[in-house]
Amino acid sequence: MANPRPRVGLFVTCLADMFRPEVAFASVKLLELAGFEVEVPKRQTCCGQPAFNSGDRKDSADIARQTIEAFDGFEYVVGPSGSCIGMLHHYPELFVESDPWHQRALDLKARAFEITSFLALHLDMDKLSSSFTGKVTYHDSCSGLRELGVKKQPRELLSKLPGVQISEMEEAETCCGFGGTFCVKYPEISNRMVGNKSENIRATGADTLLGGDLGCLLNMVGKLKREGIEVKARHVVEVLADMLDSPAIGEAEQGV
Amino acid sequence: MEIRSQEFKKSAHIALHDAKLQRALGNLKAGFPGKRAAAVARLPEFDALRDQARDLKNHIIEHLDLYLEEFEKNVIAQGGTVHWCRTAEDARKTILEICRAQDAKTVTKGKSMVTEEIALNEYLEANGVTPVETDLGEYILQLRNDHPSHIVAPAIHLTLDDVAEAFHEHHKRPKSDDPAVLMQEAREMLRKQFVSADVGITGANFLIAETGSTIICTNEGNGDLTQTLPKTHIVVSSIEKVVPTLEDMTLFLRLLARSATGQEFTVYNTLSTGPRRQADRDGPENFHVVLVDNGRSDMVGTEFQEMLRCIRCSACMNHCPVYGAVGGQTYGWVYPGPMGSVLTPQMIGIENAGLLPNASTFCGKCEEVCPVRIPLPKLMRHWRDKEWEKHLTPAAARSGIGIWAFFAKRPALYRMLSWSSNLFLRLVGGKRGRIRKLPLAGGWTDFRDMPAPSGKTFMQQWQERKS
Numbered sequence A: 001m002a003n004p005r006p007r008v009g010l011f012v013t014c015l016a017d018m019f020r021p022e023v024a025f026a027s028v029k030l031l032e033l034a035g036f037e038v039e040v041p042k043r044q045t046c047c048g049q050p051a052f053n054s055g056d057r058k059d060s061a062d063i064a065r066q067t068i069e070a071f072d073g074f075e076y077v078v079g080p081s082g083s084c085i086g087m088l089h090h091y092p093e094l095f096v097e098s099d100p101w102h103q104r105a106l107d108l109k110a111r112a113f114e115i116t117s118f119l120a121l122h123l124d125m126d127k128l129s130s131s132f133t134g135k136v137t138y139h140d141s142c143s144g145l146r147e148l149g150v151k152k153q154p155r156e157l158l159s160k161l162p163g164v165q166i167s168e169m170e171e172a173e174t175c176c177g178f179g180g181t182f183c184v185k186y187p188e189i190s191n192r193m194v195g196n197k198s199e200n201i202r203a204t205g206a207d208t209l210l211g212g213d214l215g216c217l218l219n220m221v222g223k224l225k226r227e228g229i230e231v232k233a234r235h236v237v238e239v240l241a242d243m244l245d246s247p248a249i250g251e252a253e254q255g256v
Numbered sequence B: 001m002e003i004r005s006q007e008f009k010k011s012a013h014i015a016l017h018d019a020k021l022q023r024a025l026g027n028l029k030a031g032f033p034g035k036r037a038a039a040v041a042r043l044p045e046f047d048a049l050r051d052q053a054r055d056l057k058n059h060i061i062e063h064l065d066l067y068l069e070e071f072e073k074n075v076i077a078q079g080g081t082v083h084w085c086r087t088a089e090d091a092r093k094t095i096l097e098i099c100r101a102q103d104a105k106t107v108t109k110g111k112s113m114v115t116e117e118i119a120l121n122e123y124l125e126a127n128g129v130t131p132v133e134t135d136l137g138e139y140i141l142q143l144r145n146d147h148p149s150h151i152v153a154p155a156i157h158l159t160l161d162d163v164a165e166a167f168h169e170h171h172k173r174p175k176s177d178d179p180a181v182l183m184q185e186a187r188e189m190l191r192k193q194f195v196s197a198d199v200g201i202t203g204a205n206f207l208i209a210e211t212g213s214t215i216i217c218t219n220e221g222n223g224d225l226t227q228t229l230p231k232t233h234i235v236v237s238s239i240e241k242v243v244p245t246l247e248d249m250t251l252f253l254r255l256l257a258r259s260a261t262g263q264e265f266t267v268y269n270t271l272s273t274g275p276r277r278q279a280d281r282d283g284p285e286n287f288h289v290v291l292v293d294n295g296r297s298d299m300v301g302t303e304f305q306e307m308l309r310c311i312r313c314s315a316c317m318n319h320c321p322v323y324g325a326v327g328g329q330t331y332g333w334v335y336p337g338p339m340g341s342v343l344t345p346q347m348i349g350i351e352n353a354g355l356l357p358n359a360s361t362f363c364g365k366c367e368e369v370c371p372v373r374i375p376l377p378k379l380m381r382h383w384r385d386k387e388w389e390k391h392l393t394p395a396a397a398r399s400g401i402g403i404w405a406f407f408a409k410r411p412a413l414y415r416m417l418s419w420s421s422n423l424f425l426r427l428v429g430g431k432r433g434r435i436r437k438l439p440l441a442g443g444w445t446d447f448r449d450m451p452a453p454s455g456k457t458f459m460q461q462w463q464e465r466k467s
């Protein structure tokens, strides 16, 4: 019998690939739980955002075309980052309307979803189970929040896990200061912003920080560690998929 | 005003370490955003009004010439005069000529950002006319030889002590830091000026085409005295402030006060329609409107056209985490915050202001609160596009992006790059899981640790599992 399960192409994202493979594996697991067949197209690289936000439209458009081709034929494109998927949603801006790539970019945009919003639409949430227990606080990453409307979805999903207690921080929607190349172009301002953020995180008394974007999480973890604040951090999909064996982001291996 | 926008990073460093400024910025952050949010919550149709305002502004900008001509026709019908000024220089000269025709020695001034933009005070002073700022904030700045750091609350960067100090020095009275005493002092000083001024200059929040009126919205009432007491009233306004009707104006007034300060309505909303008529008890004998273009009509038809919708409410800067960290003066020219990062390059050239549109994480908060829905991050990005086209992007950043893009466009090579970076960072991180110091990544590791990769790349592991 032909495989009836709809196909999802996983947009891995550079940071999950390089820093935190668990996030991509957790995404695969959750998408399969939701009944999809998951593939990882080999021709994908980066979404192109560093070039786009630096004003390099030519390279951005080249990368956009490559990504569009890599994900041709998938019913959905899903990635564990509001920022990268937000970038996919910007692709139509890179082509004039008369360019056939414009239509292809619109078509990709219609199929591209950030993982928690996708799961909120397609997953029977009662299927979720996780051994996680603890008090968490959730940072709303800017692109996901303001470009894709990701706010309730991760909280709804987390609310299905009895071990998770959410304690919201002050200014959860305020930027953490990462901003891609911003954090190296304006390091002192970025530092101030992430300093405010880590203080707000600390004040919740949560033991774990969760979020949906590795860029922001790496930034916040880096600051929490530097300041000696004992809060662990994970991408929300790790908790949702019960993939908790590896140490939290930036933590030493067990026994070290 | 001296242009210091290219010193942004240096100024930011100073601002971040200025404890007094940081306290003042803390007050701003604790004040305006919360008040706006409460005011918005009380008006369920707020977002619908924003849509209407956006659409109406778009319509006005498409027909800017028509509405400005109608406005001029009606100003003339009311007995006033309109002056069309293409450049800042034209505007300064025009205003000086009007002052000279009145033999003016002193002019009182209401708060106006466009007069800052055209550097009017310096020019008048150099030509023997003394401008006296009557808005309390602007008055304090004038005493201190300082410039606004915010478009609505110009002296927001100062503390009470700064004000007490400035008053003590200039008023030659015992130093007091009681706000009521200071206010009284300022009143006394200004009262004399109101009465003796020959010309009063104000800005305008809106120009109303159907009646030829101008309106100022203030919370102090100083503007009313500035425009009714002297013999001559000059309104200086940029061209995009025109709205078709009084009814349209009310739409913007509802949005303006709520977005700016969280008030339902600004305290004084004063319309001026021509000079004093016979039956009027007071008012100026002469009424002039100086319309300033200064690069705005060049924005029509470009990717920056949407910026002309701006009603100068300041919500974007009040909510901006970058503005909140470094304050307005760090931006180095007249207009700070997100709106300034779009407008300033247009007015002084991207080659003199490139650091501004780059000083954003594109968090999008500004666009979220803008009452006329200006896509500020997109417009800042357009300035980065311009920089790239003109080869103004710093060389290191440009070649960095170039090399990175070379790999990103070649999936197999990109795999190898990720693979080797991942391996390198894991080696450096060892079993600690994070890195405290990394060569070439000082911007990151000076302030925070860098979490190390938790294992081989996903692509490697995925491949291994599949085979």
Ligand code: SF4
Pocket (backbone or CB within 6 Å): B259, B309, B310, B311, B312, B313, B314, B315, B316, B317, B339, B366, B369, B370, B371, B372, B373, B374
């Ligand atoms: S850009 Fe928008 S939010 Fe900023 S001052 Fe103008 S109208 Fe207000």
